[in-house]
Amino acid sequence: MGLKLPQIPARLAIKVFESFGWRIARIKGSHHIMVKDGERANLSIPVKDKGNTPLKPGLLRALIRDANLTLGEFLNKYNSM
Numbered sequence: 001m002g003l004k005l006p007q008i009p010a011r012l013a014i015k016v017f018e019s020f021g022w023r024i025a026r027i028k029g030s031h032h033i034m035v036k037d038g039e040r041a042n043l044s045i046p047v048k049d050k051g052n053t054p055l056k057p058g059l060l061r062a063l064i065r066d067a068n069l070t071l072g073e074f075l076n077k078y079n080s081m
Helices: 010-019 057-066 071-080
Strands: 023-028 031-035 043-046
Touching: 010 023, 010 031, 010 043, 010 057, 010 071, 043 057, 057 071
Parallel strands: none
Antiparallel strands: 023 031, 031 043
16 A cells, blocks of 8 residues: 655645755746756646645645655655755
């Protein structure tokens, strides 16, 4: 069975991705588009209610995978913040 993800608000997920070198390139509607040099993928993170709404587990897993991170790497960084 997989690792259980905690309920992580969008604004904190953005901070974790920023710590791995991702940056916000633009904001389109309620989505923050993040890019990283050398990566082909973009991360599109929905930010509702000023970023306090938690991301759904499936979306968060997909974002972590698209960022070429493991769940362990992401959660270790999140827990150390």
